[in-house]
Amino acid sequence: MEEKIPPILRNLCHKPKNVDGLEARKGKKCLGASVQWITRLITKRNTPDWSYDDVPIPFGTKNLVTRTTHAIGPSRVSQPGRHTIDTLRQVVNFGLGPAKLPHSVLLEIQKDLLNYKGVGISVLEMSHRSSNFAKIINTTENLVQELLAIPDNSKVIFVQGGGSGQFIAVPLNLIGLKTGRCADNVVTGAWSAKGAEEAKKIGTVNIVHPKLGSYTKIPDPNTWNLNPDASYVYYCTNETVHGVEFDFIPDVKGAVLVCDISSNFLSKPVDVSKFGVIFAGAQKNVGSPRVTVVIVRDDLLGFALWECPSVLEYKVQAGNSSLYNTPQCFSIYVMGLVLEWIKNSGGAAATEKVSIVKSQMIYYIIGNSQGFYVYPVEPENRSKMNIPFCIGNAKGEDALGKRFLDKALEHNMLSLKGHRSVGGIRTSLYNAVTFEDIQKLAAFMKNFLQMHQL
Numbered sequence: 001m002e003e004k005i006p007p008i009l010r011n012l013c014h015k016p017k018n019v020d021g022l023e024a025r026k027g028k029k030c031l032g033a034s035v036q037w038i039t040r041l042i043t044k045r046n047t048p049d050w051s052y053d054d055v056p057i058p059f060g061t062k063n064l065v066t067r068t069t070h071a072i073g074p075s076r077v078s079q080p081g082r083h084t085i086d087t088l089r090q091v092v093n094f095g096l097g098p099a100k101l102p103h104s105v106l107l108e109i110q111k112d113l114l115n116y117k118g119v120g121i122s123v124l125e126m127s128h129r130s131s132n133f134a135k136i137i138n139t140t141e142n143l144v145q146e147l148l149a150i151p152d153n154s155k156v157i158f159v160q161g162g163g164s165g166q167f168i169a170v171p172l173n174l175i176g177l178k179t180g181r182c183a184d185n186v187v188t189g190a191w192s193a194k195g196a197e198e199a200k201k202i203g204t205v206n207i208v209h210p211k212l213g214s215y216t217k218i219p220d221p222n223t224w225n226l227n228p229d230a231s232y233v234y235y236c237t238n239e240t241v242h243g244v245e246f247d248f249i250p251d252v253k254g255a256v257l258v259c260d261i262s263s264n265f266l267s268k269p270v271d272v273s274k275f276g277v278i279f280a281g282a283q284k285n286v287g288s289p290r291v292t293v294v295i296v297r298d299d300l301l302g303f304a305l306w307e308c309p310s311v312l313e314y315k316v317q318a319g320n321s322s323l324y325n326t327p328q329c330f331s332i333y334v335m336g337l338v339l340e341w342i343k344n345s346g347g348a349a350a351t352e353k354v355s356i357v358k359s360q361m362i363y364y365i366i367g368n369s370q371g372f373y374v375y376p377v378e379p380e381n382r383s384k385m386n387i388p389f390c391i392g393n394a395k396g397e398d399a400l401g402k403r404f405l406d407k408a409l410e411h412n413m414l415s416l417k418g419h420r421s422v423g424g425i426r427t428s429l430y431n432a433v434t435f436e437d438i439q440k441l442a443a444f445m446k447n448f449l450q451m452h453q454l
């Protein structure tokens with residue numbers, strides 16, 4: 001394999017050590033050291049016996065790396081250097097959502113499950129009208145506000161129905177903003193396609209670009225044909241199935257911009273002021289299933305169509321502080337813990353830097369596999385959260401793909417199967433997936449390549 005350092009890693013390596021948001025705490029090293037470590041890893045290891053147990057895990061990303069490394073087994077906080085045999089037996093969850101949760105969060109949940117903060121009842125048993133739950137939901141909401149620096153003119157609400165519920169809630173709430181009942185949609189993968197299909201049930205949908213033959217790129221925004229009479233422009237920031245991610249906010253010439261940010265929520269900072277509505281299911285980067293965060297600008301409240309069910313109406317939910325009906329109390333509680341963990345880890349600025357490095361570790365293996373691993377998405381549109389790939393050719397060698405998944409399972413790496421609609425393999429690199437997890441996968445991919453190169 002030809003060994004060269006990906007430019008993005010090289011650039012990161014030249015940054016000063018005290019990278020924003022991961023400033024060394026208590027004299028410890030910071031992300032700069034991690035990046036140097038990864039670069040060393042990439043340049044140094046080039047032999048068939050290269051394996052994940054002979055390189056140290058990176059220092060400096062204390063919360064994101066060491067404290068949260070293991071889903072099971074002893075904590076390695078005190079020894080972030082060499083891997084033990086126990087480490088090798090750990091199960092790594094690369095699931096697409098529901099997905100891995102930080103270990104410290106799971107421990108906290110375990111405690112609160114029997115007796116929430118000494119109240120004497122489980123967090124699962126608590127009334128949503130109780131003062132204890134009021135604290136939970138307020139803290140969770142404040143953390144969303146804080147981590148995304150949400151402007152005062154927007155509300156954060158927690159709703160049910162998942163991301164799919166929002167596919168219809170968005171048009172029900174917003175398509176009436178203009179009389180034509182028309183929406184502009186960008187379709188770059190399976191999830192934005194579903195969003196457009198749902199909107200068609202109640203209005204006219206204009207796909208702003210020619211239909212794509214395959215979901216492997218974002219059509220150039222300069223070519224988008226926006227309809228000035230459309231009530232809003234809708235897109236998905238990260239296509240979980242196809243691995244296509246926007247690394248920019250499209251300029252929609254002042255139109256109301258709506259995005260489904262479900263699978264890269266809080267994996268980087270977002271300028272919320274550019275959006276009318278943002279929504280995200282929690283089960284990928286910020287918690288467990290069935291709670292969806294909706295951030296909606298105040299001036300967009302009150303335009304819902306009469307047929308919009310009250311539970312889906314943003315104004316109703318905002319007016320009732322997300323307690324119009326019984327909310328998903330447990331999922332809101334879990335989200336609060338995960339947000340706290342993200343905050344303590346350096347916030348969205350830190351998760352972004354970590355995501356860049358983690359995804360580059362996998363892209364590096366794919367890019368240097370001489371076509372053994374195939375990931376057809378244009379380099380500038382590649383996702384840092386979900387990497388779907390095939391083995392052998394664009395359709396994938398079925399037998400090799402199966403062998404890869406079987407072997408991965410033997411090495412305790414779970415949920416690497418591609419989405420049922422596209423097959424192949426997919427890894428998700430959400431916030432709770434650590435450097436060490438990725439290191440293990442990257443080493444496995446490299447060894448598998450060396451054993452099976454066609």
Ligand SMILES: Cc1ncc(COP(=O)(O)O)c(C=O)c1O
Binds near residue numbers: 097161165191239261
């Ligand atoms: C980007 C995106 N949007 C929406 C959804 C649908 O979410 P839900 O299953 O919560 O309805 C998903 C699910 O994976 C997704 O990845």
